[in-house]
Amino acid sequence: MSHEFVYSGNPAHIVFGVGKSTFVGDWVEKLGCRQALVLSTPQQKADAEALAARLGPRAVGVFSGAVMHTPVEVTEKAMEVVRQTGSDCVVSLGGGSTTGLGKAIAFRTDLPQIVIPTTYAGSEVTPILGQTEGGRKTTVRHASILPEVVIYDPALTLGLPVAMSVTSGLNAMAHALEALYAQDRNPISTLMAVEGLRAFKTSLPGIIEMPQVLDIRAEALYGAWLCGTVLGTVGMALHHKICHTLGGAFDTPHADTHAIMLPHTAAYNAVAVPDLLAPVADVFGGSVGGGLWDFAKRIGAPLALKDLGLSQADLDRAAEIATENPYWNPRPIDWESIRGLLQYAWEGRRPT
Ligand code: NAD
Numbered sequence: 001m002s003h004e005f006v007y008s009g010n011p012a013h014i015v016f017g018v019g020k021s022t023f024v025g026d027w028v029e030k031l032g033c034r035q036a037l038v039l040s041t042p043q044q045k046a047d048a049e050a051l052a053a054r055l056g057p058r059a060v061g062v063f064s065g066a067v068m069h070t071p072v073e074v075t076e077k078a079m080e081v082v083r084q085t086g087s088d089c090v091v092s093l094g095g096g097s098t099t100g101l102g103k104a105i106a107f108r109t110d111l112p113q114i115v116i117p118t119t120y121a122g123s124e125v126t127p128i129l130g131q132t133e134g135g136r137k138t139t140v141r142h143a144s145i146l147p148e149v150v151i152y153d154p155a156l157t158l159g160l161p162v163a164m165s166v167t168s169g170l171n172a173m174a175h176a177l178e179a180l181y182a183q184d185r186n187p188i189s190t191l192m193a194v195e196g197l198r199a200f201k202t203s204l205p206g207i208i209e210m211p212q213v214l215d216i217r218a219e220a221l222y223g224a225w226l227c228g229t230v231l232g233t234v235g236m237a238l239h240h241k242i243c244h245t246l247g248g249a250f251d252t253p254h255a256d257t258h259a260i261m262l263p264h265t266a267a268y269n270a271v272a273v274p275d276l277l278a279p280v281a282d283v284f285g286g287s288v289g290g291g292l293w294d295f296a297k298r299i300g301a302p303l304a305l306k307d308l309g310l311s312q313a314d315l316d317r318a319a320e321i322a323t324e325n326p327y328w329n330p331r332p333i334d335w336e337s338i339r340g341l342l343q344y345a346w347e348g349r350r351p352t
Pocket of ligand 1 (some may be wrong): 068070094095097120124128129156158161189231
């Protein structure tokens with residue numbers, strides 16, 4: 001291991017435990033706020049309204065228009081509500097889409113954020129905001145984007161459908177995997193990444209069998225916190241670049257894309273950094289890519305890009321975009337090797 005590193009932790013309050021979301025009002029007060037705007041997607045509107053009711057006079061309303069990829073038009077509508085209601089903080093209840101909207105508001109206003117995550121995406125612990133305008137996605141990193149308080153309440157994840165739990169969990173695992181070989185990795189990020197992978201290895205098969213067991217849901221949400229934290233503290237490489245390319249150019253679903261690509265990008269990079277990825281082989285058994293693929297298959301994850309509606313011609317274009325701008329990766333990349341990797345992922349073959 002390298003004995004030189006820089007470690008910078010992100011300053012946020014993390015509150016974890018069954019039932020902890022019922023104390024959200026206390027956190028609004030601890031932040032010195034009195035007029036919270038509750039955010040959600042249209043699908044989680046009823047839950048957001050229940051949360052606002054619990055906040056009582058400390059809530060000024062609900063905006064339930066959050067959608068995937070944080071379009072600027074939606075943020076502007078929400079900003080109008082922020083201005084009209086005089087909101088002094090936001091409470092985001094949901095997955096990465098709702099968290100993204102809260103971050104977009106905070107980036108524009110510096111209002112404090114409380115996030116209550118209900119998926120395993122990990123956005124709640126990163127200072128990163130991805131937003132779309134005119135079909136183009138841009139990413140910004142800024143201290144104002146990092147949520148001040150995150151309340152992880154496993155009870156709120158009981159309703160996350162099993163299929164979404166599986167893909168969302170693999171999405172989180174991808175953050176941990178890339179953290180293991182990140183150029184700016186440090187002993188803490190590596191510990192968190194390995195522990196995050198271990199937590200999902202145990203919990204995802206359990207969720208399939210018993211989705212309503214709180215202890216198992218808690219283990220998965222604990223993994224989500226660990227994996228999200230490393231995403232927020234060290235750099236990502238090939239895997240995230242390919243998933244952003246596929247999502248951005250072909251609108252493939254975020255978590256499914258991560259789930260399908262993970263064994264393939266891991267196998268590709270394992271050739272260059274076998275020692276750094278050895279913990280993955282230890283946790284999942286067998287080779288890095290093969291072990292992850294077997295695990296994904298066992299928990300019923302989607303395995304083939306062709307099932308997301310991509311054509312072989314799309315793969316040519318995706319390989320082009322993914323290799324267009326040089327970026328750091330532990331193993332050099334070129335069009336042929338990325339096209340080959342995408343072919344395996346498209347067919348749903350086990351990586352060799
Ligand atoms: P999502 O937030 O879009 O949620 C998917 C759907 O599931 C939504 O309809 C949502 O309302 C519903 N849902 C969420 N939790 C539920 C629950 N417990 N029960 C029932 N339904 C539930 O999906 P996601 O994968 O969490 O987030 C994806 C978005 O997050 C993408 O836009 C991605 O780019 C972004 N993201 C950003 C970062 C970052 O650091 N900036 C990190 C990860 C993901």
